[in-house]
Amino acid sequence: MQDQAERIERGRARDLLTGAQVLSGQLGKTIQRLRKAYNLSLSELAEQSGVAKSIISQIERNETNPTLATIWRLSQALDVSIERVLATNDEEPFIEKASRADTPILVSEDGRVRLAIIGWVKTIEWLQWYDVSADPGGVLDSDPHQRGSVESLSVREGVFEVEVAGVVQTARAGETLRYRCDRPHIVRCVGELPGRATMVVIMKAAVME
Structure with missing residues (x-):
């Protein structure tokens, strides 16, 4: 039984390695999108993964075929499964399921607002969406995105308040800002109860004057 399990595991590793070589063109884009989703620089990802900055740069530019060990280290640092990093071909129909454990979570500085990245990693450069959960009094203080970007916050539970350039608006369950x-x-x-919302960020939207 143990020998059979070892053969299956070796076969799975071999398949993943083959997939890495075949999909190296897509792999670089995936690594780059995941890195940007976490707002990580090349140096920061290198420090967290133990993979040299120069190697990560080569992977993102599709100048090298990384080993399975390298892909595994990057996937661990980016908090996603190795299967997700080795995504399927763009031309194939697919149904993708992300488990709770495989969904990256961003946390506000005060630790009271959590953003689960539920958007598709391939759209991260122009469209992002998150499942937001917040404790009462939680604050998410964000730097500016690209010029013309628009954010949409649809409240599902509780009450949220948004402040932009000194202008403040409040939304309750069923309302969108x-x-x-x-x-x-x-x-x-705001208020005494926890809040839940869906946040969608449209990058590079038409500039509103």
Whole structure:
């Protein structure tokens, strides 16, 4: 039984390695998108993964075929499964399921607002969406995104407050706030109850004058 399990595991590793070589063109884009989703520089990802900065740069530019061990270290640092990093070919139909454990979580500085990245990694450069959960009093203080970017916050539970350039608006369950996010903006969970919301960020949107 043990020998059979070892053969299966070796076969799985071999398949993944073959997939890494075949999909190296897509792999570089995936690593880069995941890195940007976490707002990590090449140096920061190198420090967290133990993979040299120069190697990560070569992977993102599709100038090298990384080993399975290298892909595993990067996937661990980016908090996603190795299967997700080795995504399927763009031309193939697919149904992708991300488990709770495989969903990256961003946390606000005060630790009271959590953003689960539920958007598709391939759209991270122009479209991002998150499942937001916040404790009462939680604050998400964000730097400006690209010029023309727009954020949409649809409240499902509780009460949220958004402040942009000194202008404040409040939304309750069933209401949505849309606002320019190419300037400093703050999202607060106000009231006595926890809040839940869906946040969508449209990058490079038409500039509103």
